[in-house]
Amino acid sequence: MIRNEKVLDDINALLDYDSIKDYLYMNVINADENRSGLSQVPHTIVGDLAIIYRVMIQTTEEQFCSAKVTNQMMDIYGIDVNKLHNDALISSPRIMKPEVLPLETLAIGTPKEIALLETERQMVVITNEHRTDGASTMFYAGVLNDLATKLNHSLYIIPSSTDECIVVSDSLNLNHEHLENLLHEVNNSSLVDPDKKLSDHLYHYDKDARILEKADDYEKRIYKEKYSQLLH
Template sequence: MHQSILTYGEFVTYIRENVEAVLNEDREAEVVLTEVEKNNGVMSEIMTIRQERENFAPVFYMRDIYEQYLRGISPDDLAEQMVSICRQQEADSLSVNGAWFEHFENVREHIILKAVNYERNSRQLTDCPFIKALDLAVTFRVLVEEEQSRIGTVLVSNEMMKWWHVSETDLYKTAAANMQRLWKDVLEPIQDMVHEMAEGPMAEAYDAFLEERPETGTMPLYVLTNEIRLNGASVLFYTDCLKRFASDIGRDFFVLPSSIHEVLLLPVMDEMSAWDLRQIVGTMNHQVVSDEEVLSDHVYRYLHKCNKLIIAA
């Protein structure tokens, strides 16, 4: 039992020693700490746990786990959760290995989309296929694990594209269809979602939005995401998703990219300025949204008459 607050370094050492000790009771396990580049160029320390005869090694982002500790979850409970994830993956993970990825038919139904900021990820994009859309890049990943609050994916690389002999356009069509099959789009009034997530980033973002423009409290503002609310901004690229909303409201609407996990939809009204909305998005990105989860500083507008999404400001 820990009476004083562990530093990040002390916490990581404690977790590493405990996870390794428990897993080594069953079979040899190696716990490795490395730094990786995540979305938007953010560097993060990960703990990779490699076990004998396992094709995939669970990866844990230690800063995220340390945040859970600071919120009151004990190191022992967190270590136990990590061990449980390792054992669950051993029992349930796909029976795949490196060679499995070499054949497109194996991965076809597991390819998904992820929308990221093009400029902030320019370095990583040199190593993988993507489709440029507005100021975003639509990247591709292979889904290898799915649980209630997390998914495990592998980034589709240029090397994989050489194996598969498919075009980026075909890959996009496949991934978009898979996304709509796996996780349908969800559209809710923001008040409903904020009520469900009273202390989360979405609530903070909405508070910041109201602080900048109090009059928007009476405007019809909607949250668009997916069923699992992970990488939900990718629903922008679902077939007819935006078109359906435009048809329902009978007018253009603004799209505010609040994070990689969701976007906000705001029907256009006469008194609105796209540049004012862009300032609000910028405020949210700098004050509320983590660097890793920023999608864009721009505001988009969906044109109802021509069914097209453009950068408005």
């Protein structure tokens, strides 16, 4: 387990980018629900999701502590969001090691309707070893692509909470509107802590184009491409 007691012992180390960049990790939240807070921190928007950045400052067997990277810290670091994001892409998988798990291990419990969709492991959970802030795993380099290659399908991502996402193979017999309805039902139930609610929108990973986007945007893009081909 990663321990970074140096930063905790010396709070000034948080203001030194070279000291903290190896302890950066990504945290994904809902952009609309956190719009006011986002004005205070560097962030990257994907659909209705916002990636913010944290510094792991100490871990124990029971818990970990972290500090949110703020705009004030960025001014001291003298870097831009792109630099921060790219460094976090490198350090996050080390700090918050990704895990791909069978659906039945989902900690919040699995609605019967979702459980019935699972066929030959075509539905899994992606999170991290801490099972906290694990939804950001979908942005790790290679995680979705490796999974899509293994399942030989593009993927639908159900952003079930900030702690994890459910991933489903995009097969011909899959009704993505049904999945979106299930997502709404779960979000409006007691299964998800309101503070951990991530999104009411499905996401899609295109295996061939290697694009992660909202499912609605994927459908529009595919329709536009087909329409353009017809015109030619």
